[in-house]
Amino acid sequence: MSILVVGSVAIDSVQTPFGKKDAVLGGSATYFSIAASFFNKVNMVAVVGEDFPKKYITFFKRRSIGIEGLEIAKGKTFKWKGQYDYDLNKADTIYTHLNVFNDFHPRIPGRLKGANFLFLANIDPELQYSVLSQMDRPRLVACDSMNYWIAHKKRKLEKVLTKVDIFLLNDAEARQFTGEANLLKAAQSIQSIGPKVVVIKKGEHGVLYLSGDSFFLAPAYPLESLRDPTGAGDTFAGGMFGFLSRVKRIHESSMRKAVIYGTILASFVVEDFSVNRLLKLSMTEIKARYRHFMQITKFS
């Protein structure tokens, strides 16, 4: 039941009202993989430059994250710098240097084409489509995207969505994608394009999930301290997918539990910069917070 993620591995510089970090590990595939690795074996397909610190490679290996598909290309690693104001739901990008990511053409190594669980992190929909065509028959495919692709490659993204089971996006993207202010209606409208399941992430306000005609609403886990929201969405996806990869049969109840595991993993990652909190995290802590979440949301 292996998991494959295709996305970015990056070097981030981040400033929030609670601190500042330069040149730390980032990227969608990074966050996703670390979160999912609490549950299962993950393989990543991504590209970094020759400047990518060896210590991170060692780190991925130590966490049993498969890096057979992590290409080391001539040039520099993808670099992103962003800052957040007190409205932590929205990052302002200072710069994006795509570097080697500019020429990224994901090639799935033969052994990984049979992966059961495929997560297409936020990359050009053309590349997401090319990944889908290289795979054998994944049991579950999820994908993420962003405002840029919705604005500039909507057609291609829609084509990807016809082949995807779960589409994860945030509230602003859902409204942009559908032209629909109401998130229930936006989710239904996206569903009509293809994905059976639509997950709309509302940051500190939780998640709206639609599967078939069944809605599910989950608040975010309430945090006393939040330092850096970077990677919350990919960590959510990693927790959700990681959990799903461990259940015998995926049904509505396991999907909902998976959403809560995503919520819990995301609640940890934002407590510190980069992936720092995940590095110190244990399954015992994850389970304790899951139980606490049950307590604070139960009413009958």
Next chain:
Amino acid sequence: MSILVVGSVAIDSVQTPFGKKDAVLGGSATYFSIAASFFNKVNMVAVVGEDFPKKYITFFKRRSIGIEGLEIAKGKTFKWKGQYDYDLNKADTIYTHLNVFNDFHPRIPGRLKGANFLFLANIDPELQYSVLSQMDRPRLVACDSMNYWIAHKKRKLEKVLTKVDIFLLNDAEARQFTGEANLLKAAQSIQSIGPKVVVIKKGEHGVLYLSGDSFFLAPAYPLESLRDPTGAGDTFAGGMFGFLSRVKRIHESSMRKAVIYGTILASFVVEDFSVNRLLKLSMTEIKARYRHFMQITKFS
């Protein structure tokens, strides 16, 4: 187990992106009473002017809302005009004509001093305090307030809070009151002043509730159409209090159910202008939506 509310009865004019209504029934005591009247007998203490339409008096009577404490004073009824933009969490006031409300000095009729459940709707904390001193020994006291009193009569409001079991306020007010951005910490800080229970209303993002050291998070009921958010908070309080007045013993589990009943009642009132939706509402619909809410929030 009678309920008493002290607050305003007003004539509102409201404009939202979804329509416009002039000179319709409004006021905190109005919304609260109608919502609570689905569960129990309610008495209101408020003041209106000689211009107050007879049809509304008849309407209160028909709903078994006790108006023994509704004073009809020389002058005009309290009038409020407001408008909402697409961010429906925040009203812009066009005018507030207090009129007879300016000289409102609530006098609790003797028969009502023994009420078990007292709701102090949003009025001057001096008046809330005077009401408290007129009462015998209410079993449960809740109160609401607003940014104006927090800014101008904080001391008096704090004095009221030492005698109150439940304090309901919205997220902006909680932050203003405590100077604390984090709502968990804000709730704890308010609790230390007196009220055992703090309910922070986050509009479309639901409710955060703290009782003792037990937190409870509830999302709002997701609506496909929302026309006018006026009165949502008082309707929430009415639903919550109405339900509580019917349970044998109030414990944590009944408090949480009461919060959900508040959520459900509020979800109905915002579907139409003024109290229109509540007029057509049945207990069957309330219970059906409560069950639906259980379905869409359950994950284990």
